Amino acid sequence: MNTNTIKPGMKPKHQRLVLLGLALAAMAGALALGISALGTSATYFYAPSDVFAHAPAPGEAIRLGGLVQKGSVQRLPDGLTLAFRVTDNARDVPVRYTGIVPDLFREGQGVITEGHFDAQGTFIATSVLAKHDEKYMPPEVAGSLHKVQGKVTS
Amino acid sequence: MIVELGHAALWLAAAFALLQALAPWLRAPADDAERWTGLAVPAALAQALLVSLAFGSLVWAFATSDFSVKLVAENSHTMKPMLYKLSGVWGNHEGSMLLWILVMAVAGAAVSLADSPLGDRFRALVLSMQGIIALGFYAFLLAASNPFARLAIAPTQGNGLNPLLQDPGLAFHPPMLYAGYVGLSVAFAFAVAALLERRVGPAWAAAVRPWVLAAWAALGCGITLGSWWAYYELGWGGYWFWDPVENASLMPWLAATALLHSVAVLAKRDALRNWTILLAVVGFSLSMIGTFVVRSGLLTSVHAFAVDPARGAFLLVLLALYIGGALLLYALRASTVAVGEGFAPVSREGALVANNLLLAAGLGVVFVGSGYPLLVDVLGVGPISVGPPYFNATFGPLMIPLVLLMAVGPFLTWGAARTDKLARKLAVPGLLAVALALYAFAVWDVRAAFSLIGFALSAWLGVATLAILWGRMPWRTPRATWGMALAHLGVAFTLFGITASGALTRELLVNLRLGESAEVAGYTMKLVDVAPVAGANWTALEATLDVSRGGQPLTVLHPQARLYTSPMMDTTEAAIHTRINGDLYAVLGKPDGSGRWQLHVWWKPFVIWIWAGGLIMALGGALSMTARASARRSAAQPVGALVAA
Amino acid sequence: MTETPETPARSWLTRLAIYGPLLLFAVFVVFVGSQLGRETRVTVTSKLIGQPMPAVNLPGLGGAPGLTSADFKTGKPVLVNVFASWCIPCRVEAPQLARLTAMGVTVNGIAVRDAPDDVAAFLKTNGNPFTRVGLDKTGQTQITLGSSGVPETFVIDGRGIIRYQHIGEIRPEHIALLMAKLTEAGR
Incomplete structure (x- = not known):
C-alpha cells in the first residue's frame, strides 16, 4: 500500500x-x-368525465378510474372477456377486458384500468386493478369521486 | 398489567437513550471525561434490553388477543393463526414504529459489544448519534402514537388484519427491511462522528465496512422477500411494480450498494473521502424518508387520505433536524477534510468510481420517477402515474454499463492497472455472452434488443465472476473476495431471471369445464375438480389441475379463490409449481355461469432465479462482513493517513 | 501543491458539491412542508365556523321525518354528515360513524344529489348511523353549508352554531378528535 x-x-x-x-x-x-x-x-389518469372533457387519442396509454357501473358487467360469449362500464356518476365509458379480474372487482366497486381507447371509443383494458392499498381503494378514485359533485337526480 | 409494564419500559428506555446521547458530551468540572464517556456502552445495552421488554409485552398482548389494547383491537382477531397474530404486531403504524426503535436499539447494542478499532471515545460518539436519532422516535411514539393505549371498553372481538398481509413472506419482510434501514443508521452515525472528530480515512472506512455490509445484506433480503410475496400473493405473476413503497426500499439499497463500494476505495486507497461520507448520510436519510414520509401517507396528497397534519409535521421536523443537521455538518466540514489520494483512471478504484456514478444516477432517476407524480399533483395538472415504462427506459440503460463494468472491475488491480492481460481474461466471458444472446435469438426466438442485451450481460457477468475464482485455492482465497464474487454472481442470476421471465413467459387464459384440458409451453393442464375447502379463518373454492408433460404426469396444482371472514375479503391464491427452469403459475377465476371455470396459467421461465440471485447477493454481503479482520490488517496505513488534516 | 491550492479547490463546482445536498434537502423539506400546510388549511378552515347553521328544511326518506333547523337547537351538540350513496369514501367511514353512534353521539345525515331508493339501499348495506336523514336533491343545502364535496362532517353545538368541519372520510384515528370537538361544543 x-x-x-x-x-x-x-x-x-x-x-x-x-x-x-x-x-x-x-x-x-x-x-x-x-x-x-x-x-x-408518464401515464395520465382519467376519470370518465375527463374523457369527455378532453379525449385522449386512440391508442394512447392512459389509466381510467372510477366505479364499475351497477348492472353493466357482461361476459362475452368467449367466456373470458368482460364488458362493463366505468362511471364517476356523471359520465361513463365502455370498457373491455380479457382476463381474470382481481378479487375486489365487482359492481359498484372502485377500479383503475390501464389500457387505451380504440377507434370506436371503447376502452381496451390491459389490466384492471382494485388495488390493495390500506383502505382497499385507489387514492385517485377516491379523489376523483370526491371532486365530482354528484349525479343529477331525476 | 404486562402492557403497562411495557409502556413503562419504553419510557425508561427513552431515558437511557437520552443518557446514551449525552454521555460523550458530559464533563463535570471535577470529573474526567472518560467516566461519562464510559456510560455510553451500558446505557445502550440497557436501552436495548428495555425496548425488547416493551416489544415483548406488545407481542404478548397480540398473542393473548388482549382487545383492551387499542392497537390489538384494531389489528387482530382471535381466529387468526398465531403466526399472524404475532406479525400483526408490526402490521400497523404504531407497532412498526416500535419495531423500528427495537431494531435501532439492538443495532446500538451490537455497536457496544463489537470491537471498536477507532477507540472508545469514537464509539461513544457513534452511540450518542444513535441515541439522538432514537430519542426523536421515542418522542414520536410516546407522545403521538402510543402503541400501548388502552380502550375504555374492550371489544369482544378485534377488527382483523388484511388477509393479503396474512402470509409468511410478508410476516418477515418488514423486520428484514427495518434491519437494513436501521443498519444504515450505524453508517450514518459513523459518518457524523467522523466529521465531528475529523477522522475520515482508511481506518474509519475499515471500521464502518462490516456495518454497511450487514445493513446492505439485510436490506437486500427484505426487498427480495417483498418481491417474492408480491409474486405469489397478488395473483398476477408480477414481482416488481415500481410503486412508491417499493422504490422507497430500493433507493436506500442503491445508496448502500454505492456506499459499500466507495468504502472499499476509501479503505484501500484513501480516496473519495467526502463522497463516502455523503453516501453514508444519504443512505440512512433515504431510509427515514422512505419509511416515514412515503409510508405514513404524508405525500399522498388526495385529501380523503390526508394523514393527521400534526403527526406529519412532527415527522417532518424530525427529519429536517437529523438529515438537515448531518448535511449541514457535512457542508461545514467537507471543505476541511483533506483531499485524499489521487488514482489512475484505469484501475480498480477507477471502476469503482464509475460504479458509484452509475448507481448515483440510477438512484437519481428512481427518485425523480417516484417524486414526479407528487409534484405534478401539487401543481394541479391532475393525477398521473409513472410506471414501468419510465423506469425501464431510464433505469435499464444505466444498468447496462454498470453490469459491463462489474465484470471487468475485479480483474483490475488497485493503483494503475495493467491492461495487457485483460483482453485474454475477458475473452471467454465475452464469447459466452455472445453465444447466449445468439442462442436466445435462434432457439428461444427472442427479438427484443433489450432482452438480448440482458441475456448477454448476465452470461458476461456470471462467467467473468466465476473466472475470478477459477484457478484459485478456495481456502486461500480471501473471504472478502468470496463475498464479492458471490454478490456479483447473485446479480448475474437476478439479471438472467428478470430477462428470461420477461422475454419468454407464455400465458394461457381459458375457460374449462371439468375434465377438459389446455396446454401452455408444452405443459398440459386438466381441470379435474373444483371443490370447497376451509381453513382457520377462510373458506375457498379449490381447483384440482393435473399437470403433465408429454403424457407423463408431473404435478397437481391447487389454485384457490378464498373468502376470508375477518375482515370479509376475497383473495386468489395462486398455485405455483417451481422448477429450476421456470414456474407454472395458475390462478382460478370465476365460473362463467355455464359450468366453465376461468383459468389463467403462466409459464414463467427461470423466474425463481430472480430471488435466488437476491439471496445470493445478501449471502455474499454477509460473508464479506465476517472478513473484516483481514481487511483491517491489509488497510493498515501510516499514522498520518489516519487522521485527516 | 505549492501553488495557491485554495483557489481552484474553492471553485463554484466544489461549493456546489458541498452545499448542493443541503440545498436539495431544503427544497424537499419546503415542498413537503407546504403540502402539510395545504392539508391543514383544507382541514380546519371554513368560513362558516362560528356562524349559525343556515336554515335547513329537507324532506326525509320514505315518509320518515326529514331534517330541519329545529334538529340543531336541542341543546346537545350533534354531528352532521354530508354523504351520498355514490361516494366511495362514505362507505369507508361507515364503521366510524357506527362507532360514534355507539358512543352516544347523535349523527344526522344529509344525502346530497341522490335518489331516495339509492340512499335507502346505501343505508341498508352500510348500516344506518343517522338519527335523522335529510334529502338534499339539488345540493343547495350542501352549498349553503359551505361544503364542497362528500363526505364531510360538521360539529354543530346545541344552539345551532357550526363549530368544526371535517373534510374527507372519518378514519379511525379521527374519532378522538371529533369526540374532543363535540365535548368542546357541549361546554
Whole structure:
C-alpha cells in the first residue's frame, strides 16, 4: 500500500475537480434522462368525465378510474372477456377486458384500468386493478369521486 | 398489567437513550471525561434490553388477543393463526414504529459489544448519534402514537388484519427491511462522528465496512422477500411494480450498494473521502424518508387520505433536524477534510468510481420517477402515474454499463492497472455472452434488443465472476473476495431471471369445464375438480389441475379463490409449481355461469432465479462482513493517513 | 501543491458539491412542508365556523321525518354528515360513524344529489348511523353549508352554531378528535 509508487495522471486536487465535474454531469444526465422519459412514459389518469372533457387519442396509454357501473358487467360469449362500464356518476365509458379480474372487482366497486381507447371509443383494458392499498381503494378514485359533485337526480 | 409494564419500559428506555446521547458530551468540572464517556456502552445495552421488554409485552398482548389494547383491537382477531397474530404486531403504524426503535436499539447494542478499532471515545460518539436519532422516535411514539393505549371498553372481538398481509413472506419482510434501514443508521452515525472528530480515512472506512455490509445484506433480503410475496400473493405473476413503497426500499439499497463500494476505495486507497461520507448520510436519510414520509401517507396528497397534519409535521421536523443537521455538518466540514489520494483512471478504484456514478444516477432517476407524480399533483395538472415504462427506459440503460463494468472491475488491480492481460481474461466471458444472446435469438426466438442485451450481460457477468475464482485455492482465497464474487454472481442470476421471465413467459387464459384440458409451453393442464375447502379463518373454492408433460404426469396444482371472514375479503391464491427452469403459475377465476371455470396459467421461465440471485447477493454481503479482520490488517496505513488534516 | 491550492479547490463546482445536498434537502423539506400546510388549511378552515347553521328544511326518506333547523337547537351538540350513496369514501367511514353512534353521539345525515331508493339501499348495506336523514336533491343545502364535496362532517353545538368541519372520510384515528370537538361544543 505504498502510495508513492502510484503515478496518477493528475494531481489529486485537479483530479478531484474532474471527478466532481463527472459526478455532477452524471446526475444532470440522469435528471435529463428522467425528465425526457417522463414526457413520453408518464401515464395520465382519467376519470370518465375527463374523457369527455378532453379525449385522449386512440391508442394512447392512459389509466381510467372510477366505479364499475351497477348492472353493466357482461361476459362475452368467449367466456373470458368482460364488458362493463366505468362511471364517476356523471359520465361513463365502455370498457373491455380479457382476463381474470382481481378479487375486489365487482359492481359498484372502485377500479383503475390501464389500457387505451380504440377507434370506436371503447376502452381496451390491459389490466384492471382494485388495488390493495390500506383502505382497499385507489387514492385517485377516491379523489376523483370526491371532486365530482354528484349525479343529477331525476 | 404486562402492557403497562411495557409502556413503562419504553419510557425508561427513552431515558437511557437520552443518557446514551449525552454521555460523550458530559464533563463535570471535577470529573474526567472518560467516566461519562464510559456510560455510553451500558446505557445502550440497557436501552436495548428495555425496548425488547416493551416489544415483548406488545407481542404478548397480540398473542393473548388482549382487545383492551387499542392497537390489538384494531389489528387482530382471535381466529387468526398465531403466526399472524404475532406479525400483526408490526402490521400497523404504531407497532412498526416500535419495531423500528427495537431494531435501532439492538443495532446500538451490537455497536457496544463489537470491537471498536477507532477507540472508545469514537464509539461513544457513534452511540450518542444513535441515541439522538432514537430519542426523536421515542418522542414520536410516546407522545403521538402510543402503541400501548388502552380502550375504555374492550371489544369482544378485534377488527382483523388484511388477509393479503396474512402470509409468511410478508410476516418477515418488514423486520428484514427495518434491519437494513436501521443498519444504515450505524453508517450514518459513523459518518457524523467522523466529521465531528475529523477522522475520515482508511481506518474509519475499515471500521464502518462490516456495518454497511450487514445493513446492505439485510436490506437486500427484505426487498427480495417483498418481491417474492408480491409474486405469489397478488395473483398476477408480477414481482416488481415500481410503486412508491417499493422504490422507497430500493433507493436506500442503491445508496448502500454505492456506499459499500466507495468504502472499499476509501479503505484501500484513501480516496473519495467526502463522497463516502455523503453516501453514508444519504443512505440512512433515504431510509427515514422512505419509511416515514412515503409510508405514513404524508405525500399522498388526495385529501380523503390526508394523514393527521400534526403527526406529519412532527415527522417532518424530525427529519429536517437529523438529515438537515448531518448535511449541514457535512457542508461545514467537507471543505476541511483533506483531499485524499489521487488514482489512475484505469484501475480498480477507477471502476469503482464509475460504479458509484452509475448507481448515483440510477438512484437519481428512481427518485425523480417516484417524486414526479407528487409534484405534478401539487401543481394541479391532475393525477398521473409513472410506471414501468419510465423506469425501464431510464433505469435499464444505466444498468447496462454498470453490469459491463462489474465484470471487468475485479480483474483490475488497485493503483494503475495493467491492461495487457485483460483482453485474454475477458475473452471467454465475452464469447459466452455472445453465444447466449445468439442462442436466445435462434432457439428461444427472442427479438427484443433489450432482452438480448440482458441475456448477454448476465452470461458476461456470471462467467467473468466465476473466472475470478477459477484457478484459485478456495481456502486461500480471501473471504472478502468470496463475498464479492458471490454478490456479483447473485446479480448475474437476478439479471438472467428478470430477462428470461420477461422475454419468454407464455400465458394461457381459458375457460374449462371439468375434465377438459389446455396446454401452455408444452405443459398440459386438466381441470379435474373444483371443490370447497376451509381453513382457520377462510373458506375457498379449490381447483384440482393435473399437470403433465408429454403424457407423463408431473404435478397437481391447487389454485384457490378464498373468502376470508375477518375482515370479509376475497383473495386468489395462486398455485405455483417451481422448477429450476421456470414456474407454472395458475390462478382460478370465476365460473362463467355455464359450468366453465376461468383459468389463467403462466409459464414463467427461470423466474425463481430472480430471488435466488437476491439471496445470493445478501449471502455474499454477509460473508464479506465476517472478513473484516483481514481487511483491517491489509488497510493498515501510516499514522498520518489516519487522521485527516 | 505549492501553488495557491485554495483557489481552484474553492471553485463554484466544489461549493456546489458541498452545499448542493443541503440545498436539495431544503427544497424537499419546503415542498413537503407546504403540502402539510395545504392539508391543514383544507382541514380546519371554513368560513362558516362560528356562524349559525343556515336554515335547513329537507324532506326525509320514505315518509320518515326529514331534517330541519329545529334538529340543531336541542341543546346537545350533534354531528352532521354530508354523504351520498355514490361516494366511495362514505362507505369507508361507515364503521366510524357506527362507532360514534355507539358512543352516544347523535349523527344526522344529509344525502346530497341522490335518489331516495339509492340512499335507502346505501343505508341498508352500510348500516344506518343517522338519527335523522335529510334529502338534499339539488345540493343547495350542501352549498349553503359551505361544503364542497362528500363526505364531510360538521360539529354543530346545541344552539345551532357550526363549530368544526371535517373534510374527507372519518378514519379511525379521527374519532378522538371529533369526540374532543363535540365535548368542546357541549361546554
